[in-house]
Amino acid sequence: MNTRTLGIVAVALLVVVAVVGGGLWTVGRLSFLDSYGSEYDYTVRVSADEQITNVTIFVPLPVYEGHSEIGAVVESRDYLKPDAWSYDVVETRHGPMLRLRADELPGEPTYHRAVIEDDRLVRWEQIPPEEYARNDSETLRVEHDAIEVNARLTVDRSVDTKSPARTEPVLHPRSNPRAVPCDWPHDSDETQCYSYDSLIFVEYDGPETTRLTVTTELSGTNSWWVGGWNFNEYTDRITVYDLPADQRGWVVVEGELQTGVGNYPRNPPQ
Structure with missing residues (x-):
C-alpha cells in the first residue's frame, strides 16, 4: 500500500x-x-416522646424575596394522620412560617378498617382496639410517634445549587450566617457549608419530662440521565433534638446550609 x-x-x-x-x-x-429536571423538596417532622395536647408549632419556611411558593403546596402524605391537627402558612413578625396545630399527639396507637366502595379503597375509618385483627389485611394499626408534612415543587429552570442563599428559596427566618467545615462525605472543593441562627415557636400541654424533636429540611436538586442518574443539590436543614419541656415560646435554633453537592455538567439548561 x-x-x-x-x-x-x-x-x-x-x-x-x-x-x-x-x-x-x-x-x-x-x-x-x-x-434533565429541577425541583425543591421540603419536609417537616415533629415527634414527642410522651403524649401532648393543645400543640402549636411554628417552623421555618423556604422563602425567596419575602414569599414562599413552596409553602403553597405543602401537604400531608399521612392519610391516617391524627384527627384535629392542621397546618397552614401564617405571617409572623419574623416573616412567613408554617404553623402546625394539633389537639393531641397520641401516645397510643390507633386502629383502622378499610372502607371499600366499587372494589376500591376509599378511606380508612377508625375502630376500637378490640376490632383490630393482626392477620386481617383490612384492618390496620398505626403508631403516632410523629406528624409529617411535605411539599414538592418542580421548576422549568436549573436550580442554583452553588449560591442558593442569593438566588433560591432558603429556610427563614435566618441570621448570623457563618462558614463552617463540611463533614465527610460532602467535603469536596465544590461543596460549601454554612451555619446560621433561626427560630421555632413551641407551645403544648404535657408532662414536664416531655422532649420534642422537630426536623425541617429543604433541598433544591437538578438531576439528569447520562449513563446513569446524576445530580447536584443544596440542602438547608434545621434539626432540634429532644427539646426539653421548659423551652417553649420562641426558641433560637441552629440551621445548616450545604451547597454544591454532586456533579456539574457543562452547559446545563438555564
Missing part, C-alpha cells in the same frame, strides 16, 4: 471516528436534555 493510499485510509478513519463520536455526543446530549 503506497503512501497516498495510506493517507486516504487514515483520513477515512478519522472521518468515521468523528462521525461516530459526534453521533454519540448528540445521543448523550439529547438524553441529558430530555431527562
Whole structure:
C-alpha cells in the first residue's frame, strides 16, 4: 500500500471516528436534555416522646424575596394522620412560617378498617382496639410517634445549587450566617457549608419530662440521565433534638446550609 493510499485510509478513519463520536455526543446530549429536571423538596417532622395536647408549632419556611411558593403546596402524605391537627402558612413578625396545630399527639396507637366502595379503597375509618385483627389485611394499626408534612415543587429552570442563599428559596427566618467545615462525605472543593441562627415557636400541654424533636429540611436538586442518574443539590436543614419541656415560646435554633453537592455538567439548561 503506497503512501497516498495510506493517507486516504487514515483520513477515512478519522472521518468515521468523528462521525461516530459526534453521533454519540448528540445521543448523550439529547438524553441529558430530555431527562434533565429541577425541583425543591421540603419536609417537616415533629415527634414527642410522651403524649401532648393543645400543640402549636411554628417552623421555618423556604422563602425567596419575602414569599414562599413552596409553602403553597405543602401537604400531608399521612392519610391516617391524627384527627384535629392542621397546618397552614401564617405571617409572623419574623416573616412567613408554617404553623402546625394539633389537639393531641397520641401516645397510643390507633386502629383502622378499610372502607371499600366499587372494589376500591376509599378511606380508612377508625375502630376500637378490640376490632383490630393482626392477620386481617383490612384492618390496620398505626403508631403516632410523629406528624409529617411535605411539599414538592418542580421548576422549568436549573436550580442554583452553588449560591442558593442569593438566588433560591432558603429556610427563614435566618441570621448570623457563618462558614463552617463540611463533614465527610460532602467535603469536596465544590461543596460549601454554612451555619446560621433561626427560630421555632413551641407551645403544648404535657408532662414536664416531655422532649420534642422537630426536623425541617429543604433541598433544591437538578438531576439528569447520562449513563446513569446524576445530580447536584443544596440542602438547608434545621434539626432540634429532644427539646426539653421548659423551652417553649420562641426558641433560637441552629440551621445548616450545604451547597454544591454532586456533579456539574457543562452547559446545563438555564
